[in-house]
Amino acid sequence: MKYRIPLALLTSLTAAGLTACGIIPTPAPPTEPPSPSASATTPPSPSGSPSPSASGQDERPALAETRSTLTPDLKVEVVGLNRIKGEHLVAQLRLSNTGTGKHIPWTGEMGDNTRPLGEIRWASGIGVLDARARTWILPYQPAGSPCLCSDRRRDGLDYFIDAGQSITLYAVLPAPSGDPATTTVVTPVGPPMPDVPISDEPPVTPAGMNVPDPDAEPVTTITRRIVTPSQSLDKSEETADDGEDLRVSLSSDVLFAVNKATLTGRARTILARTAKLVDSSPGPTVRVEGHADSSGTDAINDPLSRRRAQAVRAALSPLVTRQGVTFQAKGYGSRSPLYSNDTEEGKRRNRRVTVTFAKPRPAEPEPATASPAETPDETGLTGTAAADGQPISMAVNGLRRLPGGLGLLTYTVTNEGDSEAWFNELHHAKDWMSFKYQAATNVTLTDEAAGRQYLPGRLQVPTDDGGVDSYCACTSVSGVRLATEKFAPGQSKQFWNLFELPADASARTVKIAGFKELQVPVR
Numbered sequence: 001m002k003y004r005i006p007l008a009l010l011t012s013l014t015a016a017g018l019t020a021c022g023i024i025p026t027p028a029p030p031t032e033p034p035s036p037s038a039s040a041t042t043p044p045s046p047s048g049s050p051s052p053s054a055s056g057q058d059e060r061p062a063l064a065e066t067r068s069t070l071t072p073d074l075k076v077e078v079v080g081l082n083r084i085k086g087e088h089l090v091a092q093l094r095l096s097n098t099g100t101g102k103h104i105p106w107t108g109e110m111g112d113n114t115r116p117l118g119e120i121r122w123a124s125g126i127g128v129l130d131a132r133a134r135t136w137i138l139p140y141q142p143a144g145s146p147c148l149c150s151d152r153r154r155d156g157l158d159y160f161i162d163a164g165q166s167i168t169l170y171a172v173l174p175a176p177s178g179d180p181a182t183t184t185v186v187t188p189v190g191p192p193m194p195d196v197p198i199s200d201e202p203p204v205t206p207a208g209m210n211v212p213d214p215d216a217e218p219v220t221t222i223t224r225r226i227v228t229p230s231q232s233l234d235k236s237e238e239t240a241d242d243g244e245d246l247r248v249s250l251s252s253d254v255l256f257a258v259n260k261a262t263l264t265g266r267a268r269t270i271l272a273r274t275a276k277l278v279d280s281s282p283g284p285t286v287r288v289e290g291h292a293d294s295s296g297t298d299a300i301n302d303p304l305s306r307r308r309a310q311a312v313r314a315a316l317s318p319l320v321t322r323q324g325v326t327f328q329a330k331g332y333g334s335r336s337p338l339y340s341n342d343t344e345e346g347k348r349r350n351r352r353v354t355v356t357f358a359k360p361r362p363a364e365p366e367p368a369t370a371s372p373a374e375t376p377d378e379t380g381l382t383g384t385a386a387a388d389g390q391p392i393s394m395a396v397n398g399l400r401r402l403p404g405g406l407g408l409l410t411y412t413v414t415n416e417g418d419s420e421a422w423f424n425e426l427h428h429a430k431d432w433m434s435f436k437y438q439a440a441t442n443v444t445l446t447d448e449a450a451g452r453q454y455l456p457g458r459l460q461v462p463t464d465d466g467g468v469d470s471y472c473a474c475t476s477v478s479g480v481r482l483a484t485e486k487f488a489p490g491q492s493k494q495f496w497n498l499f500e501l502p503a504d505a506s507a508r509t510v511k512i513a514g515f516k517e518l519q520v521p522v523r
Contacts, residue, residue, distance in 0.1 A: 058094050058168045058206045064185060064193035068109060069493045070481045071189075073099035074161070078185050078196050079168065082203040088214050089137075089175040090203045091126055091185060096166035103160035107152055109189045109481070110169065112138055114224060114461045114471050121152040121159075125188035126171035131404035132178060134226040134243025136186065136459055136473070139171040140219035148172040148212055148219060156208065168206050172214050174221055184402060188476060191410045191496035194402060224459040226473060228406070228500035233451045236270050238349070241500060242460070243404060246281070246359040248274050249338070252292075252308060252351040259300075261307035263315055271312065274355055275319035283358025284324055288313045290331040291338075291354065293347035298333050306331025312353045391416040392423045392487070396510055397494070399445075399501075399520045406457070407501025407522065409443070411512060412494050415487035424485045425513040426495065427477055438478035439471070443497050446509040446517075454508075457498040473498035 062077035080092035097104045112124040124147035127138040139147035150169040152159060157167055175198075176183050185193045205211060231238035236254045240247040255267040263271075278286055290305030290312075306329075313329040339346035397410040415421045426440040445454040457473035474497040477484040487493065501508075501522065510520045 057166055060094075062094070064196045066187070066190035066193050067494060068189040069191075069475050069495060070109060070484050071104055072491065072493060073097055073102075074104050074106070074109065074189065076187055076189055078193060080199075080203050080205070081183070081185065081196055082199050082201060083175050083179070084203070085215075086179070087175055089128065089173050089198070090211055091128070091171045091173065092168055092203065092205060092209075093123075093126055093171075093185075093187070094166050094168045095161060097161040097163050099163050101163060103162045105160050106167070107159060110187065112147070112222075113188060113476060113478075114459060114469075115146070115222070122146050123150040123169040123171055126169065127173060127186045128176055129184035129186050129192060129226075129402070129406075130176035131184065131402045131406050132180075132243075133176070134228075134241075134404055134406075135177075136224035136226055137173050137176065138222040138224070139173045140214050141222050142217060142219045147222070148214060150209075155210070168209065170205065170209060170211050172211065174223075180403075184408075188481075191475075191494055192408060192498075194400060194408065224461055224471075226406070226457050226498070227460055227470070228457045228498070229455045230452050230500055231455070233446070233448075233453060236266075237274075241359060241405075244359060245283075245356055246277065248277065248355045249349075249352040250274070250312070250355065251348070252290075252353060253348060255312070255353060256308060259304065261304060261311050263311055268315070271316050272319055275316060275321075277360060278316070278320045278325065278355075278357055279322045280360035281322075281357045282361060284326060285357070286316075286320075286325055286327050287354075287356045288316070288327060288329045289336075289354045289356070290329075291336055291350060291352050292334045293350040294334045294337070294341035295347065296334075301333035302331055304331070305333050308353055312355070316355065392421060394512055394515045396512075396518055396520050399508060399510070399522050401501055401505075401522055405501060405503065407445070407499045407505075407508075409445070409497045409499060409510065409520075410494060411496075411510075412492050413487070414492040415489060418489050420489065421487050422485050423487065423513075424477075426475075426485065438476075440475040440477060440495050440497060441472050442513045443474070444511045445499050445501075446511065447502075447505065448509065450502075454499045454501075457500070 058079060060079040062079060063081060065075060065077040068074035068076065075096045075098050077094045077096070078091065079094045080090065082090045084090060095106050107120045107122070110123045110125050111120055115124070124139055126149060127136060130137055139149040141147055149171040150157065161167055180198065182195045182197050185196045203211065225242050227240050227242045229238060229240045235251065237248055237250045239249070250270055254270065255263055257264065288309045290309035292301035292305050309329040309331050313327045317327050334350070337350045339349045341347050341350060393414045393416050395412045397412060400408045402408055413423055426442050427438050441456050443456055446452070447454070458470040459473050461469045461471060463469055475484065475495040484493070505522050507519055507521050509517050511517045
């Protein structure tokens with residue numbers, strides 16, 4: 001059944017050749033002629049009034065822009081970001097084909113690949129990053145429709161964007177928490193765009209764009225919890241931070257002898273570090289859970305994991321000095337693996353005792369605000385690697401601090417050769433058919449002073465059977481984006497990863513795939 005979204009009152013803006021539509025009627029822009037000195041690069045007014053266009057194209061100044069990693073000729077610009085009723089956000093993005101030869105299909109690139117898309121015709125991947133809440137926010141979902149966003153059929157959009165042409169898409173989604181003045185806009189196609197200003201004025205949209213009212217009927221909020229993992233350099237423990245809880249997984253191989261539940265001498269040092277974290281937590285409850293790999297049987301793994309959890313609880317509780325803390329212990333055997341048991345490394349990491357408690361809340365500095373037109377300076381090449389006999393170079397563009405203890409790493413990979421090349425070392429996937437999870441995961445940040453290594457963040461997606469799927473918060477190189485790692489001679493593509501970035505970090509050692517390490521300052 002075809003779904004039709006009720007539309008709010010439309011207000012014609014004939015003077016600018018545009019139409020304001022959607023949630024709140026939009027006042028028309030001034031009718032007096034523009035100043036002779038005005039240009040397309042002039043910053044937009046607070047109301048987001050567009051520039052007149054004789055060609056019929058949306059020529060509003062961009063608030064921020066990025067490029068598609070898969071198709072570098074596809075430029076994505078934010079041309080409107082309006083908070084409505086204090087709780088909704090209308091995002092407008094202009095997609096332009098900056099090439100000269102071929103047309104570009106946009107629908108396959110703009111869809112959200114963390115949920116079923118149905119027929120690929122939607123702009124369901126447009127969203128914002130609520131960094132303080134550790135949440136990736138996507139468009140609302142009404143009944144019978146993938147999202148409250150541009151639909152190629154319903155909105156009369158072409159499947160392709162011809163060379164030199166552009167289209168404008170919209171998405172309606174929840175506003176980020178705390179009424180921030182700016183936010184980070186995210187899409188499936190390229191690096192996120194930080195510090196995009198949010199207007200509280202009604203949105204102004206191009207002629208023919210009908211933005212639906214999110215309050216007109218029931219809609220489902222679509223969000224993805226962001227989890228940022230890190231591990232000690234000696235691999236004795238690893239943590240996962242989702243913004244609410246901190247999960248500390250202690251290696252059973254370090255805590256216990258094989259098939260034993262008696263703590264080793266080294267375990268005391270590790271538990272002392274964990275106790276300090278619990279002391280700085282605001283939560284009253286600490287959960288201690290024992291886990292095993294897939295070796296052995298439930299008859300062996302279940303009681304062993306339970307005894308190990310009880311041993312850690314008994315040793316950890318007297319080390320915690322904060323009053324009023326309650327400890328719970330439970331064993332799960334091999335039923336809750338964090339990693340695949342197909343490899344010895346995966347089994348090692350699944351043999352663990354996990355201690356979970358409310359995340360400590362240290363003070364953090366506010367991120368520096370950059371001009372919307374500003375782009376990070378390259379810090380120089382980090383090294384070279386060969387792909388199919390062709391030289392591949394990589395340059396780090398920047399490591400940028402975001403709110404909520406997050407950091408955004410952007411880097412550019414270039415084919416320096418004179419023939420086509422592939423560079424597919426950005427992921428660890430051994431099976432090229434692993435469409436769902438294949439992404440630029442082979443990237444780490446290391447803090448030698450703190451003795452920690454930070455891994456790319458993960459987007460947690462609930463499944464129909466009550467489980468959770470994890471998607472990398474980084475450049476996708478799977479599904480319709482399989483050609484992301486293919487480079488024409490001289491072609492450059494920009495990649496990105498989201499990491500944990502503690503408040504005291506001023507520099508990090510970045511390791512990307514097969515390239516040499518580089519010290520990168522945090523800005």
